[in-house]
Amino acid sequence: MEWKNFDLLDSYKKLENITSVEVKKAMTGENGAKRVKEYQVPMGGGQLYNYAAEPVDETVLAVLQELADEAELTEKYEALYNGAVINTGENRMVLHQLTRGQLGKDVTADGENKREFYVSQQEKAAEFAKKVHAGEIVNEAGEKFTTAVQIGIGGSDLGPRALYLSLENWAKVNNTLKMEAKFISNVDPDDGSGVLASVDLAHAMFVLVSKSGTTLETLTNESFVKEALVKAGLNPAKHMVAVTSATSPLAGNPDYLDSFYMDDYIGGRYSSTSPVGGVILSLTFGPDVYARILNGAAEEDVLAKNKDIKQNPAMLDALIGVYGRNFLGYGTTAVLPYSQALIRFPAHLQQLDMESNGKSVNRFGESVSYKTGPVIFGEPGTNGQHSFYQLLHQGTDIIPLQFVGFKHNQMENDIVIQDSTSQQKLNANVAAQIMAFACGKEDENRNKYFAGGRPSSIIVGEQLTPEALGAILAHFENKVMFQGFVWNLNSFDQEGVQLGKVLAKKVLAKETDGALTAYSELLGIF
């Protein structure tokens, strides 16, 4: 297996010289209909990844397959899940897929079988949640806990929060919403104050999440919460659990009801299927629903082993993204879920993608001379249509689009207005938008003219269930991983976040000079 820079590959040269596909032409007429029916790949959770409106045809796809083979994408994935040290910068294995399935060989580290370790932590969280739900673990007054509040930031916040919001309403109608969840992340004291003001403290269970046990924001918010508990005459040790690594200062601390462990082989942004997501989601939805999320993710992870790009949705999505980024000049990708439940999923993908592949050096620390990770942003449709879609349709840059849609909504209510349900209206808009972006519209009035040629893909499922959600989560994790392989990056470290931390400490220690002193004065810190 070889780790080579992207621009040294033969397939890179081929992609440079390939004739590009005109999306508008390809999607017009019966050929377009044929593409919609044929250009799709089964995904986990019974979903499909449809790429009909992407700028690819059989010729481009053949070269993308060559790229997949030449860059040894599935071999690298296999090495990863079998325990190779893929995170070279931090000298660590990358094992988040093991939290949801045994994909290859047993992986041993820290003197234990890691799959067994992750299963044991999942089970521990399940047992704990069951005791809370059964009223075996209760507050000082012997009453049940009703709310779970996660204290964490970055990967300890965005993924779990996005997953919770994705299934909150689904859980309500399926009678499996055991507890409500809230989240405190920002060091801004108003974040903690605002959340605490909306919580019944006496019946709140706090889930403190920090792998290192040293994250400044999270420890500060922990103290903030503990102070509020004490003020309310409550005992913090009866209201808080820790999710951390076994070697952190938080581990096994008697100040917590219990501790749940992840390890250094799971990066924050890949940790939603570890206890970082598992504890809060088991508490709120019950362990069975959480297990269903893991099953959906595992299904997707298995698909990612396929060498054939037409049977590997994450790899195909990754390769089409790379083609757009490096050969068609697209710098930004919009994520557009047509499901209000996915409201914070784009924010999770922002971290997942931009923190993983927003890098300028390869895995050996050498500068690369090609573009890497794009900017990711998005909001649910149809809201986005009434907001930034103007630029997507008629702006001077082309922004590739990732749609997500479901045949059925999550809750039981719907209404027929003008002969269609709201769900039909919602989906009519997805279909319409894809075609409007792809084919545009001629008009002599240039202000009403749509050039088209704006590519998109769509993930389509029956309903946003736990399995579907898990599969979507893993799809994007695996997409980002494959893109990192193509770009020859280490997608699993984040050295770019360090400098800001160092300088912030200097400010707080008043060890500054020059403009940093001036800004500190401006902001009223000094």
Place this chain on the structure above:
Amino acid sequence: MEWKNFDLLDSYKKLENITSVEVKKAMTGENGAKRVKEYQVPMGGGQLYNYAAEPVDETVLAVLQELADEAELTEKYEALYNGAVINTGENRMVLHQLTRGQLGKDVTADGENKREFYVSQQEKAAEFAKKVHAGEIVNEAGEKFTTAVQIGIGGSDLGPRALYLSLENWAKVNNTLKMEAKFISNVDPDDGSGVLASVDLAHAMFVLVSKSGTTLETLTNESFVKEALVKAGLNPAKHMVAVTSATSPLAGNPDYLDSFYMDDYIGGRYSSTSPVGGVILSLTFGPDVYARILNGAAEEDVLAKNKDIKQNPAMLDALIGVYGRNFLGYGTTAVLPYSQALIRFPAHLQQLDMESNGKSVNRFGESVSYKTGPVIFGEPGTNGQHSFYQLLHQGTDIIPLQFVGFKHNQMENDIVIQDSTSQQKLNANVAAQIMAFACGKEDENRNKYFAGGRPSSIIVGEQLTPEALGAILAHFENKVMFQGFVWNLNSFDQEGVQLGKVLAKKVLAKETDGALTAYSELLGIF
């Protein structure tokens, strides 16, 4: 006054040939400190716009001043607020600034003085809110309303929602939170169901907002809500008011408790200071707080009249943005408020900016050959630091940054940990980030190397008060307006949203062919 394409201006040529400023060099040492102290402009609400870390110096600023003069930016603004037909595509005046002050001559339209009309609507909303608060307008059981639920999408949702969230906690600690607000926007039926499930219907007042009275999503959600009210044994006509134009089908309809008016001279994304924002904000915070928001905006509008760019923060911000977009190749701007209360402000700015200036034709409908509006995205700090900042620091593209920060937080609670408050930690991070982006860090390990040279500005205030918020709102409205003037765009129409609507209707009427039929089948509509 002349409307000319940007690239035909003499100052365009000058900017093409100007020596660019190295941010890293400029911000290093005592020169950096000097820039922080000098490169700032007073804003409304007692705030400052500081542009020390932008790629400008006296030479660049002089050419930007020439550009402002040559493009007649303040003259065009003056024409706008004096009632010229600036929205050429729709043949309309652009009067949102008049909702918060009389900036120039009286403007007459539809047989009335528009400033007086806007004031009368503000007063009407104030009187209505006072009656609701006083228990003079009550539900069927004679009880007070406790929650206000806005039904609207796009500009009828994003701006008012962002403003509400910005002041919700502030209002709590200042004892002026009269009612809680909720928002229903998406045609996804789960949005309405989810919100209604969290609302005490018997004590909820719905504010239906649609200028045209024909917005499909909003009318659908209105029916959805009315059905829920009827099912709960409540009379919809006792629970709903309309905000619309005087000529819409919703106006003066006896199905509503009352109607409040805006008009065609206020675009959706500029309507937060009209009754679109005014009714819900007067209900939730009280008319006095709403008036304070307007005062902050008005203060900023007055500053925007200054011909000297060093005394006109919105115009300067606009020009620096144009310089980065057209001459330094920056395609995206990140908005990074270090205040959790501003969590949805970036989403509002996304619409404001991308829908206004995401265009490829000038105000005469001719294609332009330069880049126009950038992609806008953002999340509050410090959350973003643990998410996408990796790419901002070390990615292959440079993304200019707009920070916002406040010396004091909104709520009373804070906590000292390791000798500093949370607010100090928050602001230490802003200061640190600006300098990390600007100056970077040398390191032999290229993985830990930061190139720097990543520009930013910051708006700094004492506290996020109603006045400060109003000023920030107007700052960005005016920035977008000035950029539109430079790019010779009509920033006040949105033809790019029409095609999708037309095609969605075709899908619902089953009048499709080709790929649109195939997508409709895929999504389960047919």
